Amino acid sequence: MICKNCEQNFNGNYCSNCGQNSNIRKVDYKYLLNEIPNSIFQINRGFLFTLKELFTRPGHSIRAFLEGKRKNHVKPLAFILLTSTLYVVAHYFLGNQTFVDDAISGFTSKSEVENSDLINWISKNQTYAILILVPFFSFASYLSFLKSNYNYFEHLVLNIYITGQQMFIYFGFSFFFDRNSYLIMLPLLLGMLFNFWAYIQFFNKKNTFKNIVLIIFTYIIFIIEIIFGMILASIILKMLE
16 A cells, blocks of 8 residues: 555555555545544544543543553643633633632732733633643642652643643533532532542552642642742732833
């Protein structure tokens, strides 16, 4: 068989020279209907497989990804971009506030800041704001689990997948609760419990109690980072005025 991409002879389903699939279909409406979800969102394999793995065995699946079993997983950045965008868009279409909106409203109501450029940017770019926070949380987890021999970037991948799955949990609950429901905190609570579950599985060489203590310590470091970050940002903004 001759590859239509590189014109090399090969046997099998894929070209041994360039890797192109031997089954090349004519571009028609069926091709587009099949390729749009497969190529853009990887729905049939990567995205749904990753969701399933993170719902059933989050820590084990992320550790397997870091160890090299990556073929069936959607890439971490693509995963968190898709799930966080789904969450934010769903809330805007439903006319609800996201938890970022709630945090901003609470911050502005208890402070003298009303029209900060930084706050306005966060409100309008919530997906990016969520992405910006993940490296800080990853640094906190890296410090807390320093003896686990995972480098910072491995912690970053771990927390990108966890945050992405949390966004999907929040996205799912956005259709069921309004802002006045007393159950509105349930998805946030489930998101935090999911974080604990994923960490306990991921760092399974440590005993459960020690893992819980280190996770709590991670949250404490993260809060300290946010406080110092907000103070630093306020100082910089004042200097630029």
